[in-house]
Amino acid sequence: MAHIPLPDGLPGIVGPMAYSPVTTKPLNELAEVLLRTNANDSLTQGERELIASFTSRRNDCFFCSTCHGAVADYLLGRDNNIVAQTWEDPTTAPVSDKMKALLVIAASVQIGGKYVTPEQIEAARAEGATDRDIHDTVLIAAAFCMFNRYVDGLATWAPENPAVYAEMGEALATRGYVNYNEPQPA
Amino acid sequence: MPHITLSDGVPGIRSLVMYRPETGQPLYDLAQALLRAGSPDSTLNDADRELIAAFVSKQNQTDFCMNSHAAASRYLYADQRDVVDQTLDDVDTAPISAKLKALLAIAGHVQADARTVSDELVAAARTEGASEGDIHDTVLIAASFCMYNRYVDGLATFTPTDPAAYEAMGERMGTVGYQLPKVKA
Known part of the structure; x- marks a missing residue:
């Protein structure tokens, strides 16, 4: 059971987000910019979601890793099985050498910001990562160290049915993210 | 030296939000909402909120965030400013309320591993008078500083060492709050 009373049936972060609209607005705007608006050929929407799910997995946050893993799978092609690998x-995962280098940086951020080394940054640059790619990777990994703690620190409910996550x-x-909770036109 | 090219001499997160204002805006809006407004039923004042932020930043060993939010907390506690350093030094013996101590215990668990925030820790905070909003806000303040700290350290931003620099920052944070710096076009 969650540590504070939350509306029934809302999965993961959606519960506390319904509880606290004043913080939900910037949280959703941050996710929207980082994972979608900023996406480009150098770091695609699918790759950004992959970094989010990878960081969440390292934090052992079931809801966020599964949810963002499902977003990444949808964008990268579910049959390719990239998230699981x-x-x-x-x-050894079937991602670019640049992504591998960025995932090394994300893994360091997950442990702590000071674990990111100049060598890791140089390695990413050698594979073609730009300042913006590095910036966004660090902030995605950092942001999921927040989202994961928000979800787990309040002991929110996570659905178990994989179909829910695929949807x-x-x-x-x-x-x-910004429009997620709003009713959609038919 | 920062890992990416940032404005010379601009410290910590300020250099990052100036570099990328499109993420800077929600990051500052979140800080403003959490540290200056909070949940409707919350009993935490702004000084308490800044103290939780400084406490978590200390646990993450992020000197820039710890020093700047400690300075904001001192400014806001005004004549009780000494409690900030006493709390950062040793929560158990600090002259703060049992409620705030219980909430700092929750914040400490969020920082280390949020899955270890137990029913007992939450019940203890409630016994000392913490509201639902206090618990929510404490968890999210602690979680968000696990982000801000990693952002600041993960890109190796400039950290001033002169205490006077932080005193000025603390006063600005305590009066103006969190507003995106104006960036020259």
């Missing part, structure tokens, strides 16, 4: 071992993944990938 990245969780298992990012060094959320598609909705978040296509409609995004």
Whole structure:
């Protein structure tokens, strides 16, 4: 049971977000900009969601890792099984060398900001990462160290049915974060 | 030296929100909402909120955030400013309320591993008078500083060492709050 009374049936972060609209607005705006608006050819929406799910997995946050894993799978092609392979071992996963280098940085951020080394940054640059790619990777990983703690620190409810996550993944990938809770036109 | 090219001499998160204002805006809006408004039923004042932020930043060993939010907390506690350093030094013996101590215990668990925030820790805070909003806000303040701290350290931003620099920052945070710096076009 959650540590504070939350509306019934809302999964993961959606519960506390309904509880606290004043903080929910910037939280959703941050996710929207970082994961969607800022996406470009250098760091795609699917790759950003992969970094989010990878960081959440390292934090052992079931809801966020599964949910953002479903978004990444939807965007990268579910049959490609990229999320599961990245969780298992990012060094052998079928992602670009640049992504591998950025995932190393994300893994350091997850432990603590000071674990990011100049060597890790140089390695990412050598594979073509720009300042913006590095900035966004660090902030995505840092932001999920927040979202994960918000979800787990309040002991929120996480659905177990994989179909629920597949549906959320598609909705978040296509409609995004700012509009997620708003009714959609028929 | 920062890992990416940032404005010379601009410290900590300020250099990052100037570099990328599109993420800076929600980051500052979140700080403003959490540290200056909070949940409707919350009993925490702004000084308490800044103290939780400084406490978590200390646990994460992020000197810039710890020093700046400690300075904001001192400014806001005014004539009781000494409680800030006493709390950062040792929560158990600090002259703060049992409620705030119980909430700092929750914040400490959020920082270390949020899954360890137990029913007992939450019940203890309630016994000392913490409201639902106090618990919510404490968890999110602690969680958000696990983000801000990693952002500031993960890009190796400039950390001033002169205490006077933080005193000025603390006064600005305590009066103006969290507003995005104006960036020259």
